Amino acid sequence: MTTVTIEVNGKAVTAEVTPRTHLADFLREQLLLTGTHVGCEHGVCGACTVEIDGEIARSCITFAVACDGATVRTIEGFDDDPLMARLRDAFSTSHALQCGYCTPGQLVAARDLIRRKSIEPDLDIRTEMSGNLCRCTGYAGIVAAIETVAAEQPAVPALARDRWAGPAPGPGAATAAPVKPAAPAAAPKVTAPRPAAPKPAAPKPAAPKPAAPSAPSRPVEVEVGPVTVEAGETRFTQTFVLEHPGDAVWALMRDPEQVAACMPGLALDPPGEDGRLTGRMEVKLGPIAAGFSGEGTMRRDDAARRMAIEGRGSDRRSGSRASGRVDYTLADTTADTGAAATRVDCVIAFTLQGPLAQFGRSDLVRDLVGRIGAAFATNVDVRLRAPDGATVAPAELGGASLLLGVLFGRIRRAVMRMLGRGS
C-alpha cells in the first residue's frame, strides 16, 4: 500500500492504494465516483477518459499511484462547467447516446476537443473523437452534437503553455509521501545533462555459465523469405551459409542436443528412450517474458542431410500455447573465399494461441522468431569453429540480452545506400 494525495473534483483526497490499482478503479471503488466507466481496460475504448491536470487521459492505463499530487476531474466534476452543460444539452438534442456507457468518456473528450480546437476551420471531429468508441449510435449524433457546440465558438479555458512537458503531474507536484527505495543505492551523480561525445559501445559481457567459446563470434547473414499466414499458422523461410564443409555442419545439425545448445533460450532435457524431446524455451519480447515447456519429435534423413523438428508447448504464466516446426536441409556450396561451405535452408512454421496471440501482433512474433534464427546460425558457426569439447553458452534472447546483439544488429542493418553517380 502506498499513500497518495490526489485532488479529485476540487477536493483533496488522501488514500492508500496498491501500486497496481489503476486510476479508474481507484475513482470507482474507493471514491465511489462511478461516472467513470471501465470498458476495455487496456486503453482502446475511451469510456474511462478523465482529466488529469487539465489534460484528458485514459484512467484505466494510468495507475493511481502515478497520480499522487495531481488534479483529477471526472465527469462528476463538470456539473457546474458551462461548456459541459452546453455539450450535455447538445448530446440530448442530437440523440448522441443510447445506453450511456461511453457517454462520460465521450463528453470529457468532446469538451477537451472543443477547448483545444473549436477555432480550427476544418475541424475533423470524426478523426479527433476516434479514441472513444460507441456501439449504439453509429456516431452520427455524437458528431452532430459536437459540431453544434463547436460552431457556437464558446469561451474555453486555457492551460499554461509553459507547464511541465511530461505526463502530469510532473516533478513539482505536492505528493503525499516521497516514494523512494528504502535504502537509496549509491550511484554516481550525473551533473551535466548533456551527453559526452559518442563513444563506441562497451563490449557486451559474454553470457555467464559454461566455458566461453574460444572462437570469436562473427555474425552470419540470414536471408528471410516471404511470410505467409494460413489458418493461424505463420510460415517463412530462412537461409544462411556457414563457412564449414557439409560433413561438419551435418554432424552438428543432426544432433538434437547440439542443435538445442545453439538455440537461444532453449534447454533440452536428457533424451528419452522413445526419441521424444522434452524441454523448455524461454522467450522474451520486450517487457513480455514467456517460458514454454513442451515436447517435440524429430525426423532425420542422413542421406539427404535433412531434419524435421516439431514441437509444442505452453506457458503456464500466461496460459499461451505455441507449436512450431523447423525443417532444414543442408546443401554444399562455396564461400566467397572459395572454401567449402554449407547452405542451410530452413522452413519455419509456428502457431500461437492464448493471451500472447490475442495481443494480436503476429508480425512482432515473426520478427522475434527471425532473430532467434539469426542468433542460432551465429551460434552454430561459433560452435563449429570452437576446438573439440569447447561448449558454447546458449544465448539468451530478448533486447539487450541477445548475446551478439550489437554485432548482428550491424550486419542485418537494413540500410541501402544509393550512390550519387555524377549528380
Next chain:
Amino acid sequence: MKAAAFDYVRPASVAEACALLAEDADSKVMAGGQSLGPMLNLRLARPARLIDITRIPELGRVEESADAVTLGAVVTHAAIEDRRVADPTHGFLSRVARGIAYRAVRSRGTIGGSLAHADPAADWVSSLTALGAEVLITRADGTQRRLPVEDFIQGALASALEPGEILDGVRIPRFSAEARFGFEKICRKTGEFAEAMGVAVHDPARGVCRIVAGAAGGRPVVIEASRGAGARLLERFADAAAVHDMLTEAGLAGDAYRMRLHVAAVRRAVEEIRR
C-alpha cells in the same frame, strides 16, 4: 483484466533511476505507461517493480543548440503536438505527434518511452529514424552514450538498451527552411497500430535524403541517398515495381498484401515531398 501486483518507486534523478534498475533485473522503467499499461493489464508483462521516471526534472528538458534540439525522454506527444517544445523540423514533429493514437493517450505517452519500447509500429520509431535523430543513453555508472535511432532499434520490442541503462533524451537535428517532409501511415482504424508507415525527408541544404519504410514488424528499413543524389532517389519512387524491389533488397519481408501496403505508404510519403 487487472495488472498483477508490482512494487512502485519514483526516483528523483536519472542516476537514482539507473541505480534502481541495476539492482533488480525484474524492474521495468515506466514513463507515460501508454504501451506498458495495456501490457500490464493484460498480464503479458509482469515486472516485479515499476520505476516511474516521470518526476525527474531533467527528463522534461528542452535544449536548443545551433544544429539540434534535444528533448528529454518524458516529453509527451501532446506537448510536441501543441508546439509547446522547440521543433527543429518546422512543424513536422508536431504533425507526426498529432497522428499518434488518441489525444487521451498522447497526453501521457512520451517520445522516449515510445523509442525505448521499440514497437515497430510506433510513429517515432520510423519518423525519428528518417530524421537521423539520436537517442541519448545514461549508463548505470553515470557515463553517457548516444546512438542513431536506426541502430538503437534492433527489432520488434528490442532496443540496444543494456541492463541498467536509461534512455534520457532524443537529439533531433535542425533542418533548413527548404527541407521537405512526407509522412503516410496506413491503419485499419485511426489511432490503431499502423500496418505500414512511410516517411520521406529531403533537405538539399544539408545533403539529406532518407526514405523509411516502417511498421513492418521489425526494425525500420532505410533507403538513403548520398549527398546530392536526393532528387534522383526520389524519382525512383514513381515506379511501384521498382519501389517493391528496393524495399525487398533493403530487407523488408511480408506477404503480397503487406508488401503492397508498404510500397503504397512510402510512395505516398515521397509523393508528398515531390509535389
